[in-house]
Amino acid sequence: MQIQSLSFDVALRGPYFPRSSLSRTFTFPSPFTKPVKCFSLKHTVPTFTTSARRKIRCKVFSYHLDARAEKEELARFVKASKKGNLVPLQRAIFADHLTPVLAYRCLVQEDDREAPSFLFESVEQGPKGTNMGRYSVVGAQPVVEIVAKEHSVSIMDHEEGKLTEEKVDDPMSIPRRIMDNWNPQLIEDLPDAFCGGWVGYFSYDTVRYVEKKKIPFSSAPLDDRGLPDIHLGLYTDVIVFDHVEKKAYAIHWVRLDQYASVEEAYQDGKNQLNAFLSRIHNENVPTLSAGSIVLSTSQFGPKLKNSSMTNEEYKSAVLEAKEHILAGDIFQIVLSQRFERRTFADPFEIYRALRIVNPSPYMTYLQARGCILVASSPEILTRVKKGNIVNRPLAGTVRRGKTEEQDLLHEQQLLSDEKQCAEHIMLVDLGRNDVGKVSKFGSVKVEKLMNVERYSHVMHISSTVTGELLDNLSCWDALRAALPVGTVSGAPKVRAMELIDQLEVTRRGPYSGGFGGVSFLGDMDIALALRTIIFPTGSRFNTMYSYRDAKQRREWVAHLQAGAGIVADSVPADEQQECENKAAALARAIDLAESAFLEQ
Incomplete structure (x- = not known):
């Protein structure tokens, strides 16, 4: 069996698989110390072994359009490529067997605490109190990360395997600069929710990039945790749950500048999307503890x-x-x-408990570099x-x-x-x-x-x-x-x-900073970071008993x-x-x- 493209999170830190055949041995940069090899391709269930001796079995998921639908989608894709260089592909699946919480756990291993990823949920005001928000969004494995500490910025390009460091007056200029190179074009309507782009947090100290003279970093109180002032991940793969229509949309954004032809971009985009869906349809679906809700x-x-x-x-x-x-x-x-x-x-x-205790319009579980945010904010920044x-x-x-x-x-x-x-x-x-x-x-x-x-x-x-x-x-x-x-x-x-x-x-x-997303289409929805629990993940906080x-x-x-x-x-x-x-x-x-x- 030959599989054109497959991308799975099999590492403790979650780098991407390259676009290659699974019949070969793949070599990865750190944290892998040995190449990762496909040991079995029988019954379309490849088994991988990582350098950490972890075996992961992944069921290959294939979402096929009929010939006519695929031809029409390709035609729309080609038309969009003439106007822009960033085009999303999406597939809708039934959501009655899957929840946002379970989908997140399918994408991110339980012990992978520093894998940048997010889960957005919402409870909105209704005529008789609060109602479940229409959309929930899940994302993992950003293709680019930006980590800013004061005026030092690290840019990690996970697709290219590059780390760039810069000194800048305002780190917010970097994601803006990257976005300026893109011209997104849609081939069909997307859900009215965040469907891909930048996700992360902006600390309270981000204001020091704006008010440089009156509130400089030199006047700030003690920095006893050393957390990033800004952490952003660029997510080209997301799952959007529509709780009204009972559907989930898997979305993959195709960057046309990475391909020799539009047809190649489309075919690989389809394969990447199927690979993304395969991670949700993992053969070994994680088990979530049921727990007992006692609010006494x-x-x-x-x-x-x-x-x-x-x-x-x-x-x-x-x-x-x-x-x-x-x-x-x-x-x-x-x-x-x-x-x-x-x-x-x-x-x-x-986070699962916070959803019960304090449901709010902006609920998030956000894994970032150096910390995890568990939040239930009522307010827009x-x-x-x-x-x-x-x-x-x-x-x-x-x-x-x-x-x-x-x-x-x-x-x-x-x-x-x-x-x-x-x-x-x-x-x-x-x-x-x-x-x-x-x-x-x-x-x-x-x-x-x-x-x-x-x-x-x-x-x-x-x-x-x-x-x-x-x-x-x-x-x-x-x-x-x-x-x-x-x-x-x-x-x-x-x-x-x-x-x-x-x-x-x-x-x-x-x-008191903000967390949320900035979409590829230029929209922004940032919540005020109140009712937010911070869990530092640095080595000095790392204990096991x-x-x-x-x-x-x-x-x-x-x-x-x-x-x-x-x-x-x-x-x-x-x-x-x-x-x-x-x-x-x-x-x-x-x-x-x-x-x-x-x-x-």
Whole structure:
């Protein structure tokens, strides 16, 4: 049997197989120390052995179009190639046998903690509370990675096997530069979701590339974790789940500049797409632990006591911030602290628990270089779609009631709270200013003002600010203008951030930055990194212990950061308690994961 192209994740770090026949021996760069060889091609089930002595059996999946459909698709592909150099191919499959969580585990081995990959899910506001978002997206094995630490940038091209290092003023210019070389063309409509492109995170410190003089890296607090300031992966293979139509779309983007002819590009693109589907239809489908969902408070863990700041240090910082407010230096500032908790629960198990504990519009499990993000954010940092910018300030919070009548009462109380309403209006003004920097004159509008949105446990005051992006700008400019949003910094933003550098003791890292995707088509959807647990994966955090009997489980360090908005009449003890409450609410996911997966 001759197979034109196959790509499987058989390595601990997940490099790609070359476009070659499986009857040959393939040689890989590090981390492989020996070539990888196909030992069997019987019954279309090749078996591979890696240098790590791991055997993986993969069932070859073939999605055939009939002759007429394939001829029509090729004709559309050729037509698109005359206008652009990047064309997606897609195949739809039934999704009733597969979930996004299981699809992710099919693509990424359980112990492959540093393989860049992502899972995006969403729960949206509905008329009676929250509903499952229409789309979920899964991706693994980026073809390019960008890792920025201050002004040093590493660019890893996994297809070419090249590592390039640069010194730049603004690392965000690099993915933008790479995208400028592409002209994507569609041959059929794609799902109305992220369908391929850049995925990763932008730390809070990304703002230092924008405000170089007033907020330089030299003024930043202690960097005790050394995490990247930006990590992005370029994903040409993704799976999009449509929960309404009960279908999943496997999408592969074909880069025409890699081929001698359009016909060769099309044929290899089909093979690559079938290979991608084969990874989902793995013969040995991973088993996910069922777990038991027990949300009783008796199952919750101890109070979070280990923080980057003591109670007295945080209260002192609040008092100092109030002095600046009373002096007219700022109107508001958000001061945060980082809590730490150790757990034997796996980050992916904790993500599964977080989906239960705190379903939100932006849920993600994101493996990046140096850390794993487990997030459930309710708020947009910035969104750009077909040239339209959206900013949605979310500020003002009250707990959900147990009944519809209680919900309505709490809504009235929230909208009658002068302090929370005043803070929200101030953030709407900041949002209008941020959107206005990159929008056409007269296009900025407040489409919705002070609506109450209901989530699983709380209700928020929400407003929506929109604008039309200037013709000479891109979504990257909109992101630069938005960083960071006022809900995590203060007002005025720049002066508040200067004081944050003075009053907080460690760098925030991904917290209060953003995570999300920038599509090949130039759209952007970046969530604000709140309600986000950070799991460092560096060597000094890498420990393994026996957990009950001989079962090996790694003990993870979980970082949970939370802040409070400080205004003139803030009470230091109350703001400290607010930080503790927010972190404890996020830690409920760890509590649930431990009770569900460790107590079995």
